[in-house]
Amino acid sequence: MTANFDSPSVLSMHDAGVHFDGVKAVDGVSLSVSRGEVLGLIGPNGSGKTTTLNLLSGMLRPTVGAVMLDDSDLSRLSMRKRVHAGVVRTYQSGRVFERLTVFENVEVAALGAGLRRGAARAAARSTLTQLGLDDVADLPADSLTAGRIRTTAIARALAAQPRFLLLDEPAAGQNETEAVQLIESIRGFAREHGIGVLLVEHDMPVVMGTCDRLHVLDSGRTVIEGEPQRVRKDPQVIEIYFGKRA
Ligand SMILES: Nc1ncnc2c1ncn2[C@@H]1O[C@H](COP(=O)(O)OP(=O)(O)OP(=O)(O)O)[C@@H](O)[C@H]1O
Ligand SMILES: [Mg+2]
CATH class of the missing domain: 3.40.50.300 (P-loop containing nucleotide triphosphate hydrolases)
Incomplete structure (x- = not known):
């Protein structure tokens, strides 16, 4: 783009x-x-x-x-x-929905920002790829290391466009x-x-x-x-x- x-x-x-x-x-x-x-x-x-x-x-x-x-x-x-x-922010503690998968976390953020379902899924996919999170996309967020939970929080913010x-x-x-x-x-x-x-x-x-x-x-x-x-x-x-x- x-x-x-x-x-x-x-x-x-x-x-x-x-x-x-x-x-x-x-x-x-x-x-x-x-x-x-x-x-x-x-x-x-x-x-x-x-x-x-x-x-x-x-x-x-x-x-x-x-x-x-x-x-x-x-x-x-x-x-x-x-x-x-x-104007979108992240938190010092890195906030995510722990029970949702990494992909769902990012998709929900994109939906929350007003994207339609197809666009939200596409935004989630490309954001996860750009931040190197593809390999954990289908894992629940609470199974990740602290560093990758933070990266997921950033992916959520970016997916909100x-x-x-x-x-x-x-x-x-x-x-x-x-x-x-x-x-x-x-x-x-x-x-x-x-x-x-x-x-x-x-x-x-x-x-x-x-x-x-x-x-x-x-x-x-x-x-x-x-x-x-x-x-x-x-x-x-x-x-x-x-x-x-x-
Ligand atoms: N809600 C609050 N009530 C009272 N004092 C506060 C509040 N939030 C921040 N402070 C005070 O304001 C000052 C600045 O805090 P702030 O959290 O912005 O610093 P910071 O640069 O982010 O620090 P850190 O590197 O520890 O994250 C500190 O003295 C802090 O104790
Ligand atoms: Mg601080």
């Missing part, structure tokens, strides 16, 4: 913030993801990565600032409505080689289908070669955003990740 960059083309967040009982989990963050690119959102534990993803997906509403899809303000829109607008895909640590629990492989296949899929991907990940080596740009958070605030090579050399990033000044 050729890339389709029909409107909408940019998902963004503007000076957005949210606090919990005085804790500023996200404190004035602005970022944007274009269709076809992978933006890596990185930072240490508790830096606000999942909360940022929750703001973009509609799981949380911003206390201040806005979430936009091109010129449309999504800030008050429910998660369900955002899914219909093409997103324009923007928000992934919370999709490669958690996998080694660096597996993580890079998984993210590379997501990147290929994103380019081919014109999907904008926001990828939350805390492992710097994994995001270095796989993301087009990186956005670094610390204590709910932006440290730097830019190309991976530039970000890696930033003194503040070095201090956060390696505990020393460059």
Whole structure:
């Protein structure tokens, strides 16, 4: 399939913030993801990565600032409505229907996104092939390894035909080689289908070669955003990740 960059083309967040009982989990963050690119959102534990993803997906509403899809303000829109607008997410825990087969899991997600039965089955088949899950398609999801359950959760999100895909640590629990492989296949899929991907990940080596740009958070605030090579050399990033000044 050729890339389709029909409107909408940019998902963004503007000076957005949210606090919990005085804790500023996200404190004035602005970022944007274009269709076809992978933006890596990185930072240490508790830096606000999942909360940022929750703001973009509609799981949380911003206390201040806005979430936009091109010129449309999504800030008050429910998660369900955002899914219909093409903004789809996965969870840090990797959620699937454990009793259904891998194929059924993906098919149900495609049906839930409004595809007809034939189209849903076709979408499930091609997504499973692209993510290397063909050999487990007919197994119940709860018989898979943790890594492949996560990959199934990603296949479910992709089969919903997103324009923007928000992934919370999709490669958690996998080694660096597996993580890079998984993210590379997501990147290929994103380019081919014109999907904008926001990828939350805390492992710097994994995001270095796989993301087009990186956005670094610390204590709910932006440290730097830019190309991976530039970000890696930033003194503040070095201090956060390696505990020393460059
Ligand atoms: N529902 C909540 N209630 C209270 N505090 C919260 C809530 N969700 C997040 N926080 C706090 O907000 C901050 C950011 O949390 P968040 O989960 O976004 O971090 P993260 O970068 O995803 O971390 P991790 O790498 O551990 O997944 C943390 O201090 C966290 O304790
Ligand atoms: Mg998190």
